[in-house]
Every structure is written in structure tokens, then in C-alpha cells.
Amino acid sequence: MTTDLLGSAELTQREYELFRQLVYAQSGINLGPEKQHLVRARLGKRLRKGGFKSFKDYYDFVLNDKSGQELATLLDAISTNTTHFFREQRHFQLLAKMVEERMAALGGKPWDIRIWSAGCSSGEEPYSIALTVHDLIKNSSKVRLKLLATDLSTKVLSKAKLGVYEAMRLGTLPPGFGKAYFRRYGDRRSALVQVAPHIRELVSFARFNLMQERFPFKHQFDAIFCRNVMIYFDRPTQEALIARFYQHLRPDGLFLIGHSESLNSLKHQYRYVEPASYRK
Ligand SMILES: C[S@@+](CC[C@H](N)C(=O)[O-])C[C@H]1O[C@@H](n2cnc3c(N)ncnc32)[C@H](O)[C@@H]1O
Incomplete structure (x- = not known):
């Protein structure tokens, strides 16, 4: 040696x-x-x-x-796990728009909104999704959020499940969200906060390797977030993965990737909406 x-x-x-x-x-x-x-x-x-x-x-x-x-x-x-709350904020606006439009079209009929945060890291992305959707559906008894958040790394998943963050990381939240949805964690001088229990309960965290050939999901998703994950994959791997996501997205469902990523040079069937945003 x-x-x-x-x-x-x-x-x-x-x-x-x-x-x-x-x-x-x-x-x-x-x-x-x-x-x-x-x-x-x-x-x-x-x-x-x-x-x-x-x-x-x-x-x-x-x-x-x-x-x-x-x-x-x-x-x-x-693995690289960098992330933050409401990263690439525009995606949360698009998600809110999709939810509002669908709720209006359903005219009060029940709807289970199914969303997948694929490569969720330490939880900031799925909690941002949960907060966005919860804020829109909290007064409706007919609409429920089913949010799956997966990652390969067990270390980040434990952190995500606990939902404890440094208070200074809440700066990117929409106004009022910090106060409404986070609680101090620890004693009065603690610089840590925890996501409120009713928001944590909205997210199902699981270890899942995106390289698995078959995805074991019964229902199609209304939206799939796979942001800043595929940058680490080569082209054939990216193409195979986005084709699998496509199968698991409902028609017109939203597919979101990181803003430094693009499907431009890849073979795919998605409809382009705007940078880093696609629909089936
Ligand atoms: C940079 S983070 C992105 C977090 C979040 N999506 C965002 O945009 O802020 C990339 C995450 O992808 C996960 N990842 C990498 N390869 C994976 C794989 N094969 N299956 C599942 N997750 C994977 C990493 O563990 C890491 O947490």
C-alpha cells in the first residue's frame, strides 16, 4: 500500500x-x-x-x-445530494396551475393527486411539493395528495423522513409558509425547525433505485419531478429512464427536470412546455 x-x-x-x-x-x-x-x-x-x-x-x-x-x-x-426548498420556483407555479385547472375541470368530484419526487434527496423537494398542493386543497374534502418521494441514498432518506432543517434554510419558502408549516425543533435557542406533522404525513418516503428495470406502480402519476438527477447519467441511461417515466405518467401529466437539463438531444415522446418542463 x-x-x-x-x-x-x-x-x-x-x-x-x-x-x-x-x-x-x-x-x-x-x-x-x-x-x-x-x-x-x-x-x-x-x-x-x-x-x-x-x-x-x-x-x-x-x-x-x-x-x-x-x-x-x-x-x-x-452521490451528490445538493438541494433546497422551492428550488427552481417556476416548477411549483406550474404544478399549482395544473392542480387548480384540474380541480376546476372536475367541478368538485373526488381526485387523488399522485405525484412522484424521483431523486428526492433530503426532502426539501417533496416538502415543497406537499406545501404547494396542500395550500390549494386544504379546504377541499374531496381532493387528496398521494406523494411518493424516493432516493437511492439511505442517508438522505433518514434526514428527509425526520424533516428537520436549519431555520436559515427556510429563506426560499413563499412568504408565510415558514411560520405556518414549521415548528421549532429542540429547546428555545435551537436553530433547527421541523416540518409540521400534518405535512410530513403527506409524503411516503422509500428507497428506490431508478435503474430498476420495472417500476412497480399501479397508478399513473399526475406529475413526476426528476430534477438534477439525470445529469449524472449517460445518454442511453437517460433515454431509457425518461421512456419509463412516460409510461407511468397519465396523459397530459407534468414531467419536470432540472433547469440545467434538457430533453433536446434525447429521443422522447414528451410535449415541450417551457425550459425543463414537459407534458405527456
Ligand atoms: C442533486 S440531488 C437532487 C435533489 C432534488 N431532486 C433537487 O433537484 O433539488 C440528486 C439525487 O439523486 C439521487 N440519485 C442518484 N442516482 C440515483 C438512482 N440511480 N436512483 C435513485 N436516486 C438516485 C441521489 O442520491 C441524490 O439524492
């Missing part, structure tokens, strides 16, 4: 290639050559904590762990 001044094992080109292929096969995340330093830094911590002598030792350990737990830890360390 070789070590550098920081006491971390070297990640050789061959070892990096092994991790690259494993991560790609398991998550669709396509790590380019420029990510080698990042991978070394992120996995280096795990190596030191677990007392592994080299990256190859750690790699073998991941493969031999039949529980899959170490693979989950590896993918947790690799």
Missing part, C-alpha cells in the same frame, strides 16, 4: 476503474475521469474508519457483503 502525506491510501487508475464500473452498474451514475480525486476523498474517509489497507481491499469487501449494506454506504458517499 502507498500512502500520501495525509495518510490516505492511493487510489490507482485500476482501482478507480473498478469503482467506476460498480457505481455505474448499480446506480447509473457515470463518473468521468475528473471525478477520481473526489471519489478518493469521499471513499478515503470510509477506508480510514473501517481500517481498510487499500481501495482494492475495500472494493472486495463491498462485493462480498451479501447484505448490500456496504454497497449502500458506498453509493451514499458517491
Whole structure:
């Protein structure tokens, strides 16, 4: 084993290639050559904590762990989970418009609004969806929100379920939402807040790998959010995934991707609405 001044094992080109292929096969995340330093830094911590002598030792350990737990830890360390409340605000306006129009068209008939936040990270996206829809339907006894929020990373999902955030992260919420839907978490001096229980109850969090070939959903969704997730996938993976989303979206349903993403260069059947927003 070789070590550098920081006491971390070297990640050789061959070892990096092994991790690259494993991560790609398991998550669709396509790590380019420029990510080698990042991978070394992120996995280096795990190596030191677990007392592994080299990256190859750690790699073998991941493969031999039949529980899959170490693979989950590896993918947790690799994935990028940056997010915030009401990120790309325009999408929440489009969602509100779709809900209002549909409610008007249904004229008081019952409706279960089904929405999927695919790649929900630590929960800011699904809670933003829940707040937007709840605010519109709170006076209706006939309309209910069924919101599914999934991610590959167990670490972010635990945070999402708890719904505890630093109060200073609420700055991007619409006016009045912070006070109405968040409670102080901890003692009087705490800088943490928690999403109110009646909003947390609206979201079903689950671990789900978007690379699964079949999606096990009985009902089609009215809207699918898959924002800032596919940027890490290569083109064939993106095309296969958006085709699967298409099957699980109801006719005219809303499909939203990140604002730095586009379906332009991909084969797809969606109707373009505006940047990063499509309909079936
Ligand atoms: C940058 S975050 C985006 C969070 C949120 N959608 C947003 O736009 O703010 C990307 C998320 O995608 C998840 N992810 C990456 N690959 C995945 C896969 N194959 N299946 C499910 N989730 C995945 C990551 O764990 C991470 O939490």
C-alpha cells in the first residue's frame, strides 16, 4: 500500500476503474475521469474508519457483503445530494396551475393527486411539493395528495423522513409558509425547525433505485419531478429512464427536470412546455 502525506491510501487508475464500473452498474451514475480525486476523498474517509489497507481491499469487501449494506454506504458517499426548498420556483407555479385547472375541470368530484419526487434527496423537494398542493386543497374534502418521494441514498432518506432543517434554510419558502408549516425543533435557542406533522404525513418516503428495470406502480402519476438527477447519467441511461417515466405518467401529466437539463438531444415522446418542463 502507498500512502500520501495525509495518510490516505492511493487510489490507482485500476482501482478507480473498478469503482467506476460498480457505481455505474448499480446506480447509473457515470463518473468521468475528473471525478477520481473526489471519489478518493469521499471513499478515503470510509477506508480510514473501517481500517481498510487499500481501495482494492475495500472494493472486495463491498462485493462480498451479501447484505448490500456496504454497497449502500458506498453509493451514499458517491452521490451528490445538493438541494433546497422551492428550488427552481417556476416548477411549483406550474404544478399549482395544473392542480387548480384540474380541480376546476372536475367541478368538485373526488381526485387523488399522485405525484412522484424521483431523486428526492433530503426532502426539501417533496416538502415543497406537499406545501404547494396542500395550500390549494386544504379546504377541499374531496381532493387528496398521494406523494411518493424516493432516493437511492439511505442517508438522505433518514434526514428527509425526520424533516428537520436549519431555520436559515427556510429563506426560499413563499412568504408565510415558514411560520405556518414549521415548528421549532429542540429547546428555545435551537436553530433547527421541523416540518409540521400534518405535512410530513403527506409524503411516503422509500428507497428506490431508478435503474430498476420495472417500476412497480399501479397508478399513473399526475406529475413526476426528476430534477438534477439525470445529469449524472449517460445518454442511453437517460433515454431509457425518461421512456419509463412516460409510461407511468397519465396523459397530459407534468414531467419536470432540472433547469440545467434538457430533453433536446434525447429521443422522447414528451410535449415541450417551457425550459425543463414537459407534458405527456
Ligand atoms: C442533486 S440531488 C437532487 C435533489 C432534488 N431532486 C433537487 O433537484 O433539488 C440528486 C439525487 O439523486 C439521487 N440519485 C442518484 N442516482 C440515483 C438512482 N440511480 N436512483 C435513485 N436516486 C438516485 C441521489 O442520491 C441524490 O439524492
